[in-house]
Every structure is written in structure tokens, then in C-alpha cells.
Amino acid sequence: MLVQKITTLLNHSLTAKQLKQIHGSILVHGLNHLDRLLIHHLITSQSDYSQPTAHYLRLILHHSKQPDVDSATSAMRYFSKHGNFQQALALYSGLQTSGLSPSTFAVASALKACARVCELNGGVMIHGQVFKYGFCGDVYVETGLVGFYAKVGDMGNACKVFDEMSERNVVSWNSMIDGFLRSGDLVMAEGCFARMLDKDVVSWNSMVTGYARVGDMEKALRLFEEMPERNQTSWNAMVSGYVECEKLELARKFYDSMPQRNTISCITMIGGYSKCGDIVSARELFDEMGRKDHLLYNAMIACHAKNGRPKEALQLFDEMLQPNVNIQPDKMTLATVISACSQLGDLSFGSWIHELYMNQMGITMDDHLRTALIDLYAKCGSIDKAFKLFHKLHKKDVVAYTAMILGCAINGKEQIAIKLFDEMMESKIRPNLVTFSGLLTALNHVGMVEESYHCFNSMKRYGLAPTPDHYSLMVEVLGRAGRLEEAHNLIKGMPMQPHAGVWGALLLACSTHNNVELGEIAAKHCFELEADSSGYGSLLANIYASAGRWDDAKRLRKSIYEKGLVKVPGSSWMDHVQE
DNA sequence: CGCAATATCG
Numbered sequence: 001m002l003v004q005k006i007t008t009l010l011n012h013s014l015t016a017k018q019l020k021q022i023h024g025s026i027l028v029h030g031l032n033h034l035d036r037l038l039i040h041h042l043i044t045s046q047s048d049y050s051q052p053t054a055h056y057l058r059l060i061l062h063h064s065k066q067p068d069v070d071s072a073t074s075a076m077r078y079f080s081k082h083g084n085f086q087q088a089l090a091l092y093s094g095l096q097t098s099g100l101s102p103s104t105f106a107v108a109s110a111l112k113a114c115a116r117v118c119e120l121n122g123g124v125m126i127h128g129q130v131f132k133y134g135f136c137g138d139v140y141v142e143t144g145l146v147g148f149y150a151k152v153g154d155m156g157n158a159c160k161v162f163d164e165m166s167e168r169n170v171v172s173w174n175s176m177i178d179g180f181l182r183s184g185d186l187v188m189a190e191g192c193f194a195r196m197l198d199k200d201v202v203s204w205n206s207m208v209t210g211y212a213r214v215g216d217m218e219k220a221l222r223l224f225e226e227m228p229e230r231n232q233t234s235w236n237a238m239v240s241g242y243v244e245c246e247k248l249e250l251a252r253k254f255y256d257s258m259p260q261r262n263t264i265s266c267i268t269m270i271g272g273y274s275k276c277g278d279i280v281s282a283r284e285l286f287d288e289m290g291r292k293d294h295l296l297y298n299a300m301i302a303c304h305a306k307n308g309r310p311k312e313a314l315q316l317f318d319e320m321l322q323p324n325v326n327i328q329p330d331k332m333t334l335a336t337v338i339s340a341c342s343q344l345g346d347l348s349f350g351s352w353i354h355e356l357y358m359n360q361m362g363i364t365m366d367d368h369l370r371t372a373l374i375d376l377y378a379k380c381g382s383i384d385k386a387f388k389l390f391h392k393l394h395k396k397d398v399v400a401y402t403a404m405i406l407g408c409a410i411n412g413k414e415q416i417a418i419k420l421f422d423e424m425m426e427s428k429i430r431p432n433l434v435t436f437s438g439l440l441t442a443l444n445h446v447g448m449v450e451e452s453y454h455c456f457n458s459m460k461r462y463g464l465a466p467t468p469d470h471y472s473l474m475v476e477v478l479g480r481a482g483r484l485e486e487a488h489n490l491i492k493g494m495p496m497q498p499h500a501g502v503w504g505a506l507l508l509a510c511s512t513h514n515n516v517e518l519g520e521i522a523a524k525h526c527f528e529l530e531a532d533s534s535g536y537g538s539l540l541a542n543i544y545a546s547a548g549r550w551d552d553a554k555r556l557r558k559s560i561y562e563k564g565l566v567k568v569p570g571s572s573w574m575d576h577v578q579e
Numbered sequence: 580c581g582c583a584a585t586a587t588c589g
Contacts, residue, residue, distance in 0.1 A: 077580075108580045143581050150582090174582040205583040212584095236584040267585045298586055332587035339588065371588040402589045434589050 006034055010041045023060060035064035036071045043078045054084060055362025061091065066098040073106040076113075085113035089122060102129075104138050111144035115151035123148045139165075143172045150179025155188075174202050181210035205233050212241025217250075232258070236265050243272035263289070267299040274303035294320070294327045302336045310340035314349070331363055338372040347380040367393050371400045378407020396427070402435045409442035417442035433464055440473040444480070452477045468499045475502055479509020484518050500529040504536065511539045519543040 006022055014022070019042070026034045042057050061067060061075060072091050079087040092110040095102050102110070107126060114123035127145055135141040142165050149158035158179050165172060173196050180189035193199070193207055204227045211220035220241050227234060235258045242251035255261065255269050266289050273282035286292075286300045297320045304313035317337045320327040329337075334353055341350035354373055358365070370389045377386040390396070390404050401424045408417035421439050424431065431439075436459055443452045456474055459466055466474075471494055478487035487506055491498050503525040510519035519540055526536035537560045544553035 073580090103580095105580050112581065140580055147581060169581090171582045176582095178582060200582095202583045207583095209583065231583095233584045238584090240584060262584095264585045271585075295586060302587070330587090335587040342589095366587095368588045373588090375589060397588090399589050404589095406589070432589090438589080 002029060003031060003034065006031070007037060010037050014041070019056065023056075023063075027063060032064055035060060036068055039064075039067060039071045039075055043074050054079070054082065054087075058087065061094075066094060066100070067091075069095065069100050069103055069106065072100075073103055073109065076106060076109045080109050080113055083116075085116045088113040089117070089119065101133055104135055104141050107133075107135060108140050108144040111141075111148045115148045118152060120152055123152065137166060139167050139169055139172070143169065143175060146172055146179075147175040150175050150182065153179075153183050155179050155183050155185070170196075170198065170200050170203065174200075174206060177203060177206050177210075181206060181213070184214075186210060186214065201227075201229055201231050201234065204228075205231075205237055208234060209237045209241070212237060212244065215245050217241055217245060217247070232260060232262050232265065235259075236262075236268060239265060240268045243268055243275075246272075246276070248272050248276060248278075263293055263296050266296060270296075270299045270303055274299075274306055277307050279303060279307050279309060292325075292327070294330055294333060297327060298330070298332050298336065301333065301340070305336050305340045305343070308343070310343040313337065313340040314344075314346075329361070329363075331366060331369055334358065334363060335368045335372045338369070338376050342372070342376040342379050345380060347376065347382070350376040350380075367395060367397075367400070371397075371403055374400060374407070375403040378403060378411065381411060383407055383411045383413060396424075396429070398424075398429055398432055398435060401429060402432070402438050405435065406438035406441065409438055409445060412445075414442040414446045431462060431464075433459075433467060433470070436464065436466075437469055437473065440470060440477075444473055444477045447477065447480055449477055449481050449483070465495075468494070468496065468502055471498065472501045472505045475505040476509070479506060479513075482509075482513050484509055484513060484515050488518055488521070498525070500526050500536075503529065507536060507539050511543050514543060514546050516543055516547045516549070 002025065006025065009018070009022060019038070023038060026032070026038065038060055039057065042053060042060070057075060057078070061072075066072075067075065072095055076088040076091045079085070079091070088109060092102065092106060092113070095106065107130065110126055111123060113119070114126065123145075126148075130136060130141055130145065142161060145161045146158050146165075149155070149161065158176060162168070162172065162176055173192060177189050177192045180186070180192065189207065189210055193203060196203060204223065208220050208223050208227075211217070211223065220238065224230070224234060224238055235254060238254045239251045239258075242248070242254065251269065251272055255265055258265060266285055269285050270282045273279070273285075282300065282303045286296065289296060297316060301313045301316045304310070304316065314337065317329070317333065317340075319325055320329065320333075334357075338350050338353060341347070341353075350373070357363075358369075370393055374386045374389050377383070377389070386404065386407050390400065393400055401420060405417045405420050405424075408414065408420065417438065421431070421435070421442075424435075436455065439455050440452055443455060452474060456466060456470065459470070471490065474490055475487045478484070478490065484506070487509065491502055491506065494502070503522045507519060507522035507526055510516075510522055523536050523540040530536070537556055541553045541556040541560075544550070544556065
């Protein structure tokens with residue numbers, strides 16, 4: 001009776017609440033065989049992927065003892081389709097542990113998942129199982145293996161499997177081409193392409209992308225024009241290629257002349273505009289798009305966040321959550337939003353996401369999100385929380401270390417910052433420009449001049465050229481130590497145009513050490529570079545005043561007032577939040 | 580079922 005009722009219900013579309021009730025009944029009455037129907041319902045009825053669905057699905061799979069092969073396989077494909085490869089793999093190993101034989105479908109899906117999450121051992125293990133289950137002659141399974149080895153860059157094994165295949169199809173060949181292109185072997189890819197009898201769009205597109213990736217847009221274009229058939233991906237590959245080599249006008253030309261654009265085309269263009277700071281053009285394209293998905297929102301939010309517009313980023317996040325828009329955010333959205341919070345110093349919103357929202361949406365933590373949170377907590381002074389997350393990272397990369405180093409540097413834990421840097425070096429992780437900013441900040445705060453020099457000079461050993469920001473930090477530490485002439489000489493020796501911050505650092509140092517002569521020089525440069533800021537004038541006025549030159553000080557203050565520049569010096573980003 | 584174009588953290 002109950003079984004009948006549930007079976008009927010599951011044939012209709014149901015609300016989340018109804019599903020929960022049904023699941024409850026199944027649990028209470030021990031109707032485990034109905035889980036299969038429930039899983040099937042969840043996977044098929046919901047055309048759009050949503051975090052709650054995935055979460056719920058996980059829950060059911062967890063409660064049911066072990067789903068049958070078909071249920072597990074369809075759930076695997078569901079998760080895989082939506083990028084949740086870990087979950088798909090968990091299901092596959094679930095099959096293993098309960099002694100069930102996977103289907104060829106499950107194997108193909110698992111191989112894909114292994115490739116995507118770079119699960120090298122997993123793929124090799126599955127390769128072994130292929131023999132055990134006698135799937136050797138299956139084109140799909142074997143192509144899956146080729147695809148796996150190609151994706152993880154093991155072209156030796158990819159070739160081995162490929163050569164021994166009794167039957168090959170387009171996908172097998174395309175996987176090989178893709179693998180060669182990924183490992184940078186254009187010649188071998190060209191060889192495959194030439195030997196292929198029946199090429200399809202994917203083959204052509206792969207080659208176009210391959211040329212675009214190495215910056216050879218002439219060849220990419222030639223191939224693009226030769227193509228017997230083009231689809232959106234072909235056009236997108238061209239747009240992406242031009243964006244990559246920063247030829248935005250050409251990218252836009254292709255974008256505009258596409259017969260039909262999709263979300264990816266738009267995301268690619270937005271990414272291009274974002275990289276060169278053209279938020280306005282990016283936003284225009286975004287607004288033009290009729291139907292927007294979460295990926296498009298992610299791209300636009302990231303564009304704002306990356307270009308110093310965290311407020312707009314949060315506004316857009318808010319917009320996507322509005323009932324009339326109602327787009328589910330994903331991990332990437334949250335990582336970007338948290339970074340915006342961190343720029344704003346908005347600890348409360350950021351930690352709300354961490355402590356409540358993620359859980360509510362069924363979004364699981366990953367290292368990207370952790371790193372974003374580390375930065376947030378560190379920037380907002382909760383260094384202990386940052387450390388806790390830092391220790392939970394599965395893999396500590398440059399970004400994570402840098403966030404932590406910078407966080408310690410600005411929270412009075414300079415020695416720990418230095419220790420973290422050493423630890424990072426021992427782990428053979430290459431520091432980058434931002435890492436050095438963090439280290440220099442720490443050294444700066446404790447006034448370690450010689451160590452700063454050492455750090456600054458060691459940058460070129462990593463192929464890094466100091467940016468004006470690094471010069472600023474050097475000027476600051478020298479200035480603090482009263483070595484003003486030396487700081488001035490360092491600026492004069494800069495290979496690039498110093499920005500206002502560099503001269504500002506010198507000016508500040510002159511003000512603490514009451515050096516009128518250098519202070520005037522520094523202030524002059526600051527005025528030239530940033531005429532609309534009053535902070536510099538006030539600093540110089542202070543220097544005059546402390547040197548007893550009251551008239552000069554008065555004259556300067558008067559002119560600042562007349563220009564209407566009455567902002568208080570030292571006004572920070574917090575003011576921009578309010579505006 | 581499997582291959583091509585996009586996007587997250589300092």
C-alpha cells in the first residue's frame with residue numbers, strides 16, 4: 001500500500017519538503033529498495049542542478065545501505081556532470097567495497113572523474129580493474145583510459161593504450177590530439193590530426209585551441225577558416241585566443257561577428273576586459289545577456305572584485321539571490337564574494353557565509369574557499385581563525401602561504417610571517433611578487449633593513465622584477481631607519497616610473513624625521529602624480545611647521561583649503577565603503 | 580557513457 005503510494009508520488013514532480021517526507025517514510029519502514037526510485041527521481045526530475053539537490057542526494061546515498069549498480073552509476077554521472085567529481089568517485093569506490101561489479105558506464109565516468117581531480121592513483125587502479133572485469137575490448141572504456149592518461153599528461157601510457165586498441169573512434173583520436181596539445185607537443189598533435197580519416201568539429205577545434213594556446217593566432221585563424229563546419233566552440237576558441245594574447249579588439253570583433261553567442265563567449269570576453277581593467281565594457285556585455293546563469297554572474301562578480309570594486313561585487317551577489325533572479329551560487333561565487341568582503345574588511349558578512357550560508361546551501365569547503373577565508377580572517381585581525389583554517393588545507397600553495405604571511409605581517413606576528421616564508425621555501429613552493437610584498441611588510445614592521453635588502457635582492461633569483469609596491473616597502477623601511485638619502489637614491493634608480501605611493505613613503509619618512517629638503521622633493525612628485533590628494537600637502541605642511549617655517553606651512557594649508565581638498569590625511573578604504 | 584571553448588583564493 002505504502003510502496004504503491006510512494007511509487008506513484010515519485011512519478012510526479014515534488015517539492016523538497018515532500019521528498020524529505022518520502023525519504024523519512026522509506027527510512028522508518030525500511031523500504032530500502034525504494035531508494036533507487038528516489039535517487040532516480042532526484043536525478044531526472046531536476047533539470048537544473050542545485051546545491052540542495054546534490055546535498056539531499058548525498059544524504060540518501062549515505063543512508064541507503066548500498067545503491068544498486070544502476071542507481072550508483074546514474075548518480076555518478078549526475079555528480080560528474082555537475083563537476084562534483086569527488087562525490088562521483090566516492091560512489092565508485094562504494095561499489096568496489098560492497099563487492100559489486102561496475103558497469104562500463106561507471107568505469108568511463110570514474111575515469112573522467114579521476115582525470116578531472118588529478119587522481120593519478122585512482123585512474124591507474126581502474127586501469128587494472130579493466131582487465132579484471134574483461135572490459136578491454138570496450139571502445140568507451142579504452143577511450144576513457146586514453147582520455148585519462150592524456151589529461152594527466154602521461155602521454156606514454158596514453159599512446160600505449162591507444163596503440164593496442166582494437167577499435168578506435170573519433171573520440172579516441174581527439175583525446176590523443178588533446179593530450180599532445182596539453183603536453184605542448186604540437187608536432188605530434190599535428191601528426192594525429194593529419195592521420196585522422198574522419199575529423200569532426202572537435203578535432204578541428206582542438207587544433208585551433210592548440211595554436212591559440214601557444215600564441216600562434218595566424219595558424220589558428222587559418223585553420224578556423226579552413227574548417228568544414230564551425231560551432232560556437234570554434235568561435236569561442238578564437239575569442240579566447242585573442243583574449244589570451246591581449247588583442248581585445250580582435251577578440252571583440254570575433255565576438256560580435258559570431259552567428260550565435262553563448263554564456264561562455266560572454267564569460268571569455270568579460271575575463272578579457274577584466275584583465276585590462278575595463279569594467280565598463282565588461283558590464284555592458286553582461287547586461288546585454290538575456291538569460292544569465294551562475295557562471296556568468298561569477299565572471300562579473302570576479303571582474304568587480306579583481307578591479308577594486310568589492311562593493312559592486314557584493315551588490316551583484318545580492319542581485320543573484322533575489323527571488324526574481326534566483327540563481328544558486330556555487331563554490332566559486334562564494335570564494336569571490338569572500339574576497340570582496342576581505343577587501344572591504346567586512347568580517348560579519350564573510351563569516352556569515354562561512355558559518356551559516358555554506359551549510360544552508362550544502363556547499364562543501366574546499367581549499368580555494370579556505371584560502372579566501374584565511375585572507376578574510378587574517379585581514380580582519382582574527383589571526384587564530386586564519387591559522388586554524390590554514391592547518392586544515394589539503395594542499396598549501398603559494399596563495400595560501402602568501403595570505404597567511406601577509407596576515408601575520410599586519411597583525412604583529414612578524415616573526416611567524418618570516419618563519420612561514422622559510423617553511424614555504426623548504427616545501428619548494430615558489431614565491432611570487434605578492435609573497436615578497438608580504439615578507440617585506442613583515443620585515444618593514446620590525447625595522448629589519450638589511451634583511452629587507454636581502455629579500456628585495458633575492459627576488460630576481462626567482463625571475464621576479466620588483467614592482468613599485470616593493471620599492472615603496474623598501475623606501476618605507478629605509479625611511480623608518482632614517483636612511484632618507486639612501487631611500488631617495490633607490491627611487492632615482494628605479495627602472496620604471498615610481499607611483500605616488502613610493503614618493504609618499506619617502507614623504508612620510510621625511511615628516512617623521514623632519515627633513516625639509518627631501519620632503520619638498522618627495523611632495524612635489526606626489527602632487528604631480530596625484531594632484532587630487534590633500535594628504536601629501538598636509539604632510540609637507542607638518543614638516544614646514546616642525547622646522548619652524550610657519551609661513552610656508554600656513555601658505556600651503558591655505559592653498560589646500562582653497563582647492564577644496566579638505567579630506568583628512570590617512571583616510572582609508574573604509575571611506576570608500578561608505579560612499 | 581568518453582574528446583573541444585569559460586570561471587574561484589593572495
